[in-house]
Amino acid sequence: MPCPSGETGSGKPTQIPQYLYEAGIARQGIIAVTQPRRVAAVSLAKRVAEEKRTQLGKLVGYTVRFEDVTSSETKLKFMTDGMLLREAIGDPLLLRYTVVVLDEAHVVKAAQRKRREQNKIPLKVIVMSATMDVDLFSQYFNKSPVLYLEVRQHPIQIYYTKQPQSDYLQAALTSITISGIKYVIDTGMVKAKRFNPESGLEVLAVQRVSKAQGWQRAGRAGRGRAGGRAGREDSGSVYRLYTEDEFDNLIPMTVPEIQRCNLASIMLQLLALGIPDVMNFDFTSKPSPGKQCVLQQSQACCVFSVMFKSSEAMRSAVEQLDLLGAVWKKGEQTILLSPDFQCSEEVLTIVSLLSVDTVLYNPPARRGECLASRNKFTTSEGDHLTLLNIYRAFKKVNANKEWCRENFVNSRNMSMVGEVRAQLREICLKLSMKLESCGSDTGRVRRCLAHGLFVNAAELQPDGSYTALDTHQPVAILPSSVLFQAKPAYVVFNELLHTSKDMCLVDADWLVEAAPEYFRRKLRPTKS
Structure with missing residues (x-):
């Protein structure tokens, strides 16, 4: 497994795959080229298709979130790192591929080893970058050779x-x-x-x-x-x-990003790949030492142990989550739980709304008009239900662009919500999920959100502030939230950054119902 290292612009991701194809390496499979960003995967595929003078989607294609531009003829396939990982869930040996080119470089190492053990056609891996620690990757892949690519250099x-x-x-x-x-x-x-x-x-x-x-x-x-x-x-x-x-x-x-980011989703993906001992997995760069990995693993396992009764059910759920991947964080498990509350159609809409860039815009010069317009859709049940109301109104006027301008709605992003929703719905049908609408009974939606987001619950304190129940971290509701003035006793939120956004009013009983053991000591006793 060679590790080419060359300056940016030396043609690594466009030329090396073509050399491999011309050498006949793609006769027995596909050459995969991964990129960290969607736009890079698409742009590079277009560039290589242009150089090969072929129609995009035939010899050269790409696969990114919710978009697959490939065919049975495709031999050079550009894709995001996440898409390769998702394919590995269903095909751990990556049998469709003869070569995997990792650009801007764990699963491939395991696939290499297993294919050797089973006497399959060897999987060749090429790791390349302008900035990576080449010695680290060379050691990781059994002291593979390092190739340095030079280009003509002007001052x-x-x-x-x-x-x-x-x-x-x-x-x-x-x-x-x-x-x-x-x-x-x-x-x-x-x-x-x-x-x-x-x-x-x-x-x-x-x-x-x-x-x-x-x-x-x-x-x-x-x-x-x-x-x-x-x-x-x-x-x-x-x-x-x-x-x-x-x-x-x-x-x-x-x-490395693995040493500074939340590892919970990575651990769930490893579980889906059939790797139970995630703590001792052979990462290229080890996660930060100490309690970070332990804390996140215990949280991830806690979430799933309270949602699914057996390890087999948990494994199945993780695989289903992977099919739903690339949507709003924590949206996947909320979708999987939604049939239990007869509100799958509404949850699909909410998750889709939260999986694209914001569908609302707030011009400072027209703040008064914007607030007046937004009030038509606002509900005291929270931001998630308010967004649902806006989407329903958008569909009712058949995505009218004039309506969008009058109501400060981004029509392009809202149309993208529809596309994401349609594809998520198709995946749910493939999973044989029962899809129902709760109609006007939106309490079912809030209850489902409470079950799917119970780790993200916050409790109102006597002084009027909020504390996250999981970490006891002080949190605050943004002024833009519809719950900013309401001060409900309990809320669930999407995510916690410097500030949190999009909250939903929930009952404490729903949180206990979602995870009894988890909340047994976390909730303050209520006065009778």
Whole structure:
């Protein structure tokens, strides 16, 4: 398993798959090329299809969330990392593939080993990146050879500030080569997600880039169509909004995401892959030591042990969750529970609404009009039911764009909700789920949300504040929530970041009903 390492723009994700195809490696299967982002997978597939002079979806195709542009003829398949993982749930040996190319690089290592043990056609794996720790990946894959790709390099002039700066704009990093860039302004900052398992708080924080990211950004200047980033076709200039001393003190490599994010979903995916001992799984980069992994594993297992009575039922549920994957976090289990409350149609709508970018917009100059319009749909039952009312009204007027403008609704995103909902509904039918509507009995929806989101429950305190029942972390309802003034005794929320949004009013009894043991000591006794 080779590990090619080359500068950004050296053509790794577009040229290497073509070389493999031309060498005849795809005769017995498909060459998969993974990308961390949807837009990169789609754009690279289009570029390679153009270079191969073939229609997209035939020889070259792509698979991303809710979109599969492939056919029986497809031999070069671009896909997101998550889609490859989902395929591995149903096919742990990845038998459809002869080569997996991981760009911007665990499952593939296990598939390699099992295919060898079963005397199957060997699975070849290629890991490539402009910024990865190549030695780490080489060691992980049995000391595989490392190939360094060089490109024609023109001079790059780098300028530093004389004094440290504090006012930054956000810089962007993508996996796609954009032609015609000659100048790069590097803020030296990046937004990265960090998770604290003790507080349950996931923070999208601005922090310093690594040296590897700094050099990757520098490689974006002077790029031409033929490839390359800084100075690839002509000389380029890079303006770093930090001093040279600050650059010298940056960490060499970016901290792996697995060491700074919530591991609960990863653990559930490993369970679905039939790996029971997730604590000792052979990760490329080990999760942060100590209690983070333990806390998140216990929470993930707790959630599923209270929802499903046996390990086999739990395994089946995880596989079903995977089919529903790429929707709003925690929406999957709410969908699976919805038939018990006869409200699957409503839950499908709510989960779809929360799986796309916001469907509402709030122009500051028209705040009064916006609030007046929003009041038509507001319900004291919470934000989830308010969104449901807006979607129902949208469907009632047949997605009228003028209605959307009058009610400050993003028509494009709302149409996308319909597409997501249709595909989720199709998956539910394949799972033989009974889909019913509760009609006007929206209490069923709130009860289902209480069962699906019980880990995200918060309790009103005597001083008027809220505390998360799971972590005892102080939380606050956003002023934009319909429950901001209501102060209900208990709510469930979607997620906890610096601030939480979209809350639903629930009964304490529903939380106890959802997870009796979990809440036995967490809820304060009510006065009779």
